[in-house]
Amino acid sequence: MASLLHPPAHLTPAEALSLSQRAPAVLKSLPSSVGASALASLASPIESPEVWLSYENLLISCLRTGDLESAQECIRRLVQRFGDENDRVMALQGLVKEAEANDDKALEAVLKSYDDILAKDATNVPIHKRRVALLRSTGKTAEAVTGLIALLDFSPTDAEAWAELADVYLEQGLYAQSIYALEEVLVLSPNAWNIHARLGEIEYMAASTSAGGSDAATQKYAAESLKRFCRSIELCDDYLRGFYGLKLVTSFVLKNSGKWSKQKNDANSEDFTLPDNATVERLAQLATGKLSEIVRRYTVKEAHWSGYDEAEIAAARELLFGETAAVVR
Incomplete structure (x- = not known):
């Protein structure tokens, strides 16, 4: 129970x-x-x-x-x-109808019912969110983005909606827009270590994708990713995803830094610049040590170390094993 x-x-x-x-x-x-x-x-x-x-x-x-x-x-x-006029109950009723739908025509009928509700009350947040979820599940991504923007127009402090918008943008490979949306989440929840780590993951993806492009863009995304992962583990010192991401981005930086032109330190710039390689190496060692500790303590089932996701533990173990195998070779 x-x-x-x-x-x-x-x-x-x-x-x-x-x-x-x-x-x-x-x-x-x-x-x-x-x-x-x-x-x-x-x-x-x-x-x-x-x-x-x-x-x-x-x-x-x-x-x-x-x-x-x-x-x-x-x-x-x-x-x-x-009552059936309660906003939350209306959304749950819609969820049941979506589950009962047997074909696209039935789902379109549910979508129309959401539109009808919003035509009467455009500020019904639960229905807005159900409508966006249904649009995403049926592949109508552009309409889902429009729906989320409409929701945020009258509810700009809805962190869940900003996070959903970031996810939709990420699906389309729009890294800059996704980063912007997640930064809005952090404005509302500045100490959310999971959001810092998620932002670091997206910035790492952007850095990896732009690796063949300009050095400046790659370094900027890599530097921001490094900063976000460091902040996530500062806020939660046993956060596996934070240390996993830190390990990935430090490896990326150390592998590519020799190819990049040196960044200029501009005192008036708000951009975070990459630290020197010695600092990055110390961060990589920190991440390796902590990941090893988490995997070891989880594996032997130590008290208070069992709350991790099995798939994340397996990914961390594989990352560590891959590095060890590369060193041995």
Whole structure:
């Protein structure tokens, strides 16, 4: 039951399936109606926020595993409590309809229903986000970008929307636009170490892509990537993705720095310049040592070192093994 209160996106497929399989028993255990009087409603356990969060998370897990019957029961109870005009409930109803759709025509009907809702209330944020998600899933990328920009026009402090826009731009290889959107996320959440690392990843991609182009562009992206990864591990000193990215970008810099023309240090420039090779080498050693420690402690199942993603551990192990093999050769 504890997983009912966890963000459903963080559940593994196996956990989501397990939760969905328990859905009938869970639904029986949860209260399903509001008290007859206002006083009774206030005292009722159904008014606990955890109850409604449980319904929402269970609904999403059921949709992930195709249990439409249980999902429909969850949405029925949410509608009974909050009404079908509630913004969040409307979005969840739309999500259920998307799952029920059997063809493109049915999905187009759902999309039209979102458009109709937004025609009446253009500030319905949950519906805006469901509409964008549906547009992306059906390959209508340009319309998804337009929808996100429309959302951000009236809600410029929505970090989730900026992050989604960054992801859409990245899919199209528009690195500069994606970086700009993620920088807006950092304006809103300056201490989000995962966003610093994500920005570092995109800047590393941009540096790698522009490696055959101008030295200035490549160095700028590499320098910014290095800065972002350093900031991410400064904020979270056991962050695997941060150290993994730092290892990648330092290797990239050390491999290519001999080919690049020397950067000019301009005191009036806001651009971050690359440090000298000795500093980059020390950062590479730091990243190697920390990645080795994380992999070792995770592998032997030390207490408090089990929260990493298995795929990320495997990637770190492969990166370290590849470097060792190259040195041996």
